[in-house]
Amino acid sequence: xxxxxxxxxxxxxxxxxxxxxxxxxxxxxxxxxxxxxxxxxxxxxxxxxxxxxxxxxxxxxxxxxxxxxxxxxxxxxxxxxxxxxxxxxxxxxxxxxxxxxxxxxxxxxxxxxxxxxxxxxxxxxxxxxxxxxxxxxxxxxxxxxxxxxxxxxxxxxxxxxxxxxxxxxxxxxxxxxxxxxxxxxxxxxxxxxxxxxxxxxxxxxxxxxxxxxxxxxxxxxxxxxxxxxxxxxxxxxxxxxxxxxxxxxxxxxxxxxxxxxxxxxxxxxxxxx
Numbered sequence: 001x002x003x004x005x006x007x008x009x010x011x012x013x014x015x016x017x018x019x020x021x022x023x024x025x026x027x028x029x030x031x032x033x034x035x036x037x038x039x040x041x042x043x044x045x046x047x048x049x050x051x052x053x054x055x056x057x058x059x060x061x062x063x064x065x066x067x068x069x070x071x072x073x074x075x076x077x078x079x080x081x082x083x084x085x086x087x088x089x090x091x092x093x094x095x096x097x098x099x100x101x102x103x104x105x106x107x108x109x110x111x112x113x114x115x116x117x118x119x120x121x122x123x124x125x126x127x128x129x130x131x132x133x134x135x136x137x138x139x140x141x142x143x144x145x146x147x148x149x150x151x152x153x154x155x156x157x158x159x160x161x162x163x164x165x166x167x168x169x170x171x172x173x174x175x176x177x178x179x180x181x182x183x184x185x186x187x188x189x190x191x192x193x194x195x196x197x198x199x200x201x202x203x204x205x206x207x208x209x210x211x212x213x214x215x216x217x218x219x220x221x222x223x224x225x226x227x228x229x230x231x232x233x234x235x236x237x238x239x240x241x242x243x244x245x246x247x248x249x250x251x252x253x254x255x256x257x258x259x260x261x262x263x264x265x266x267x268x269x270x271x272x273x
Contacts, residue, residue, distance in 0.1 A: 002170045005160045008145045026142030030135025031058065037131040047127055048119055056117075060109040061128075068105020072098035076242065077230055099136075100246045106132070122205035122261075129212035130190050136216075137183020144175035151177075151226045174227040181219045189215050204264035206257055214254030221247040 012020045038054055041047045049057070077098065110128060114121040143149045150162040151172025159170035193211050197203035221244050229241040237245060 002159045002161055003157075005147070005162055007163065010146050022145045023142040026138040027135070030132075030138040031062070033134040033138075034131035037134075038127055041127055047123070049117070053117055057113055060113045061106055064105035064109025065102045066097075066105070068108065069097035069099070069102035072101020072104065076101075100250075120205070122209065125206065126208035129209050130187070130194070133187040133190060133212070134183055136186070137179045140175045140179035140183065144173065144179070149175055150228055152228050154226070171228065172226040174223060177223050177226060178220070181223060182216060186212070186215050186219065202262065204261040206261040206264065210254050210258035210261050212254070213250050213257060217247040217249070217251030217254055221251065
């Protein structure tokens, strides 16, 4: 028993050579939601930036995210693939982006921005992980519409047969699992942790960033058991995929950062960001 895959056309519409794709719109939606969340905090005095600074920050983040995501994918997932056609490297609408690379790129861009605008990095990082989490939801919905990154073969009643699957077997709609867990659930966890930490007086700088690393790493590690490993990589270590190894490292880094954060000066309600 399966649920029919909706077969949504990845292209919303086309005008000559120009095409608007759902995948790209999902990124726009994610940045729009994140922008509004950060803007509200600036207007409430919770982040020491101006709205004009925020516009500049978005440019930094977009460049860092795309560069990091593409470089990581090219190095880890498709080594040598772009040497034969270097222009394909910039055709990001064809897919081929790594979340972990995007995270590294965003972190690097944030460090450069924070130093240039004299903003405390961890204060900025805590805001970014909360504002950026909804983007994970939209990104996975984009993967689902593209019919990519589908799950492993399964017999669950909600399994789907994805058009891109050469075997045409019922599989987990793992993109939807990740959309809910990494986007909605993780956002709720971060919001709740911030509320509780502030109320109980143990919110130190980097607390939300640590919670994000730990939460995302743990949830993605578990959900990878339902996701089909990349064909060119397969399993990297026993039953574990490359994604799971990277997420395991994220979770460990989150634990270390949380330990460090608990030893930092407590941030009050008036000084949170």
